[in-house]
Amino acid sequence: xxxxxxxxxxxxxxxxxxxxxxxxxxxxxxxxxxxxxxxxxxxxxxxxxxxxxxxxxxxxxxxxxxxxxxxxxxxxxxxxxxxxxxxxxxxxxxxxxxxxxxxxxxxxxxxxxxxxxxxxxxxxxxxxxxxxxxxxxxxxxxxxxxxxxxxxxxxxxxxxxxxxxxxxxxxxxxxxxxxxxxxxxxxxxxxxxxxxxxxxxxxxxxxxxxxxxxxxxxxxxxxxxxxxxxxxxxxxxxxxxxxxxxxxxxxxxxxxxxxxxxxxxxxxxxxxxxxxxxxxxxxxxxxxxxxx
Numbered sequence: 001x002x003x004x005x006x007x008x009x010x011x012x013x014x015x016x017x018x019x020x021x022x023x024x025x026x027x028x029x030x031x032x033x034x035x036x037x038x039x040x041x042x043x044x045x046x047x048x049x050x051x052x053x054x055x056x057x058x059x060x061x062x063x064x065x066x067x068x069x070x071x072x073x074x075x076x077x078x079x080x081x082x083x084x085x086x087x088x089x090x091x092x093x094x095x096x097x098x099x100x101x102x103x104x105x106x107x108x109x110x111x112x113x114x115x116x117x118x119x120x121x122x123x124x125x126x127x128x129x130x131x132x133x134x135x136x137x138x139x140x141x142x143x144x145x146x147x148x149x150x151x152x153x154x155x156x157x158x159x160x161x162x163x164x165x166x167x168x169x170x171x172x173x174x175x176x177x178x179x180x181x182x183x184x185x186x187x188x189x190x191x192x193x194x195x196x197x198x199x200x201x202x203x204x205x206x207x208x209x210x211x212x213x214x215x216x217x218x219x220x221x222x223x224x225x226x227x228x229x230x231x232x233x234x235x236x237x238x239x240x241x242x243x244x245x246x247x248x249x250x251x252x253x254x255x256x257x258x259x260x261x262x263x264x265x266x267x268x269x270x271x272x273x274x275x276x277x278x279x280x281x282x283x284x285x286x287x288x289x290x291x292x
Contacts (some may be wrong), residue, residue: 095131095143104244108288142272160269164241168257171234190218190236241266
């Protein structure tokens with residue numbers, strides 16, 4: 001029977017598409033990864049990948065094995081967690097929005113790492129929609145993401161952690177004429193929009209719809225941090241989540257304005273599979289916010 005380690009290597013190769021990339025993730029040379037895969041194929045008596053000079057691609061037999069291998073690995077991780085006596089150790093791979101690391105999640109992660117020093121957290125920054133696919137496939141143990149505007153697969157659970165109001169930010173020293181009230185600002189000033197196809201971008205559009213305003217589009221970006229930096233430099237205005245760990249009231253370069261009668265919030269939560277081997281870690285994150 002294949003070892004858990006071999007199955008994990010198989011799943012890593014299936015997700016990454018090359019022995020070299022998989023080797024970087026599991027700490028083996030490409031040749032060693034290739035030997036592990038060939039050993040698995042010999043043991044099962046089937047070929048699992050179609051190989052080329054540049055990539056390895058799952059064939060139909062390999063694709064049929066992925067879900068079963070994920071289930072075996074998940075059950076083993078659950079067993080491993082149940083005998084650990086509550087002490088967390090080993091490696092956890094979690095995704096997080098960069099803006100979440102500027103928000104309340106950073107405090108939670110720091111608290112958990114101090115409590116469990118043997119825990120090795122691999123943190124990947126990215127976009128909510130990308131993380132959903134990686135959590136579902138098992139590439140990530142969990143991810144901190146905004147609430148999806150669409151229903152999630154039944155295999156995934158999303159638990160709210162905290163929320164941030166959407167606010168209007170404007171520069172204190174703009175390179176343009178800045179009207180006197182928020183509605184006029186939105187209509188006339190250059191608008192820095194968060195990428196509209198993203199989950200946060202959909203919230204921005206919801207705010208604008210409720211304000212019944214047509215903005216003066218200037219730039220579209222996929223980074224809240226970049227938008228804030230551009231507004232600070234006086235190049236435009238924007239609507240962004242009011243990130244928890246940013247000292248907005250001490251910022252000499254920009255000013256926040258609430259939007260009268262518009263209460264739209266970005267809900268940030270923990271996305272995980274319904275069952276996985278790192279539920280003690282994700283449980284600790286949820287407990288941190290429950291106690292807060």
